[in-house]
Amino acid sequence: QKEVEQNSGPLSVPEGAIASLNCTYSDRGSQSFFWYRQYSGKSPELIMSIYSNGDKEDGRFTAQLNKASQYVSLLIRDSQPSDSATYLCAVRGGGNEKLTFGTGTRLTIIP
């Protein structure tokens, strides 16, 4: 089992709709959870961080964390063509400092 798992996609969503991205992780002691966006040929950039169970909203983005289910998700409301990118889920496990990334989900917003 991979430490951080994501559906690789591609995920296609019409412009203006909600895009839902999911991630599961294996280390129950994990403390910190991040979503990064990566455009083709560019480096990852931080979109959201979440550290406790529940929802965290920032503009059009909402991160959701359920530690009991070992599940993290990212919702993007009112999707725009500029949201088309690969979204990387990253988890910092308990007892260590490294950030472990999933393989990423490629999202395409269809105008």
Place this chain on the structure above:
Amino acid sequence: GAGVSQTPSNKVTEKGKYVELRCDPISGHTALYWYRQSLGQGPEFLIYFQGTGAADDSGLPNDRFFAVRPEGSVSTLKIQRTERGDSAVYLCASSSRLAGAIGTGELFFGEGSRLTVL
């Protein structure tokens, strides 16, 4: 500096050669990470520094890979006897995070060094 700076942005070398990749982190960031990313994959952890010391080098694939950060700022990733399988984008990231702190730890990435081994 304003962001994480990596040089060179592109490096083409021949199999068996030695390569050095440099990372200049955000000023004041004590934590520095090296990752490797192959096409279609997420970043793969290589090594983490807190200050001058390598706090976690569990991701280095073998003894051909080595990294240093002698003054706690700039870091160099060194690859000996390069192989074609080493071809990837090598990403450096820095963070103001202190080890063990909860609720912090955002990594800021540089633009990467694309290594091609022929």
